[in-house]
Amino acid sequence: MKQVLLNILFVCQIALSVAQSASQTITISFLPSYNQKPLNLANEPFLANSEDSLSISLFKCYVSSIQLLKQNQVVHKVPNSFYLINAADSNSFNKKINIPIDVQFDSIQFTLGLDSTINVSGALGGDFDPMKGMYWTWQSGYINLKLEGSSNKCASRNRSFEFHLGGYRFPYLNSQNVVLPVKSRNNSIQIEMDIAKFISYVDFSNQHHIMTPSKEAVMLNQLMAKACRVTE
């Protein structure tokens, strides 16, 4: 049964690729970073500066709805662009995208998080499987971004912090739109997500556990959006 289906698919794919106009492959990379260096997940604290010790044990986030723009107009929408970026898995950073060869763009737009449609669609697989630990269990909804670790500035048990940012219902719509200029025209766009910049906005003595949709969660995801930039 499966073999017959696969045969049909193979035949159709060949037909399609012949029929398609010329396209090119670009690689869009989402790179969890710390001070412009690759993020080092560790269970032991590393010294960010002489005053505090900080370690990040987990960073995962959803990015979705990737679009290419020229002069603020959308020139290409990447279909089905929903990805889970996991700092512990470098295979999750790089996404190969096919775009028509004649598309010109000067900026890239994506959503940091998932839209409300996905949040009401029930059980999904792959990057959306609840096994990935990115779906709230006691109520419906995806966690857009998870950042966990410890800092001796946290007034919490084990000096830990856990930011589970999400929410698809009014008034705590958590997902953020990010638009970044892209200067050079080569086949890769590297988007740095600088955790250090994000952390610099956080006051750990007051804020170390965000586990529900809230005003604070929205603000933190806005800060994460600000911490994204295209590197050349």
Add this chain to the structure above:
Amino acid sequence: MKKIGVVILMGFIVLSGYNSIDKYSFYVPKNWPKPIYDFSKNPLSEDKIMLGRVLFYDPILSRDSTISCANCHSPYSAFTHIDHDLSHGIDNEIGTRNAPSLMNLAWQSSFMWDGAVNHLDMQALAPISNPIEMDEKINHVVSKLQSSKLYTNLFYKAFSDSSITGERLLKCISQFMVTLVSYQSKYDSVINKEALFSQQEENGYRLFKKNCASCHKEPLFTNNQFENNGLPMDTFLKDVGRMAVTQDSANYLQFKVPTLRNIEYSYPYMHDGRFKKLSDVLKHYTTGIHSSKTLFKQLNNPIVLSSNERVDIIAFLLTLSDKEFVFSQKYNYPKNIF
């Protein structure tokens, strides 16, 4: 080119044959509204329903293999936890709410007393993960199933490959739950003109329609909305209901209107099981309503019922019992599998 055409044609023939072997037809009772559940995203099959049923009765879903869904959702009490105002989960932990009865779920748009879950497929994830219910992580459930010969066989039968994922196990549990349809009570026979109410039941039905039907709408006996029915807040539980999910004060003390079908079997009553008997429920509606800003509008006018009238309403409510549903061989413990 001709060869491709033959392959495609044969593919269609095989495909259509495959569909008719295992497809399960979901029966919508006469004159009922269209189901809300999107079957196209989770097409029913006998094998997936069976797999879901096996999972429903298997305590493997819990951390220490002591708690299954059926612990709180027993088939003989309309899939609720009879005799318990609040359910108890793992390690004798006591929960915060009364286990709702499970039936006619394809017609509901949200789940739990406060609607915290927006899709049936994600419902099971909540009790599985709750530290006081089953206290397990879904990826650990998947590992346990992957080590089980029974489950690798059942998954293979259902999906034609042995991949076990969170999505698949949740969708199969949904498939079983969605087949729990209760529509064959005495009330249904009367509506279908196959039986008659007694005089007492007829009077009860008339009073029911006058006083209760705005929330407990026929034929599902719920309007699928969240309402405040005047229950004073339990000072220990401090349960604000739907407001906990929406953060909206307009939802203060609002809870999902439960179905009244099989109400005979699903005591005790209300979101915290505070009423043991139906007569207690009716006493609440006639003399116990607690006023507040979000009280359901119709309840601002007191319901006046003599004690005979209350008895008649209860007589009518007993006609909503569906023995076919409660004793069905299709829904109970799958002895032949375990």
